[in-house]
Amino acid sequence: MSDHDHDIKKHVKFYQKIYYVLLMFTAVTVWISHMHFGIAGALTLALLVASTKGFLVANYFMHLSTERSGIYKILLLTVVLFSFLLSLPVFMNNDKIQPHGHAGKAMGYDYVP
């Protein structure tokens, strides 16, 4: 077996270990859903586990860890724009039009001009 083939087989064995870790995290995700952490706790944990799995797939299976800087520049722009996209609901949620006057007060809003 050449050195080149030996290196590739070594990498494949490593990828198999990543595969078993991904399976384990899948089981953890299902387990989290059965625990009564409350919505905020369950959401945080589930997204943490999903992000870890996503990192493993992107970094190792998609070879991001050994990619060229050109790819990182594309992905950096994507991350910035994606973050903005996910932040939109937060901005919109905080930008509520509140009813004025007594009608507003009747609905529970304190502001009365």
Add this chain to the structure above:
Amino acid sequence: MSATTEIPYIVAERPDTGLNNSKLGIWLFLASEVMLFGALFSSYILLRVGATTWPHGYEFLNIKLAAFNTVVLITSSITVIKAWSSLKMKNLAGFKRYFLITILLGVTFLIAKAFEYHADFEEGFLPKTNTFLAIYFTMTGLHVVHIIAGLIVNTYLLGPGSKLWEKNPEWFTNRIEVAGLYWHFVDLVWIFLFPILYLL
């Protein structure tokens, strides 16, 4: 009179960026796909935060089947890597074996999804039933379309596309790497869809 003009840097890497066209192209495409699914995830967040009530996924959906599908897709990711590694070691038979398994796992995912959708429709769970089911069918439906597209490309590469191995093995290996990157991305999207839609 005219010689065929070969497009440069399909296989060879550009000296300035160290990338070939295929790799640059697929990453640009995947970046656009991130924005496509990102828009849907953003819509999901907005709908959920704005709703007075929101059902848990397990009230409508089959978690066991979805967990099985997650295992199927993760397994298909490792088999596509093994297929590509076989080509790097000049083992065409190994490539065909693992790539076929990848395709079969993709088909398994679709069959499980078909059973799931059928059971949902039988129960009367339709996209028009409520907002949760509308976003669920939209997001998983778009994911299914991506799986189908990946399967079409992979089947071509396993079938008539594999003739390129005889003419230009390096170019063919690159194509498999690029197809593998797309397949990993489809797996990545499901890794986030599964907990968000089914478990929370």
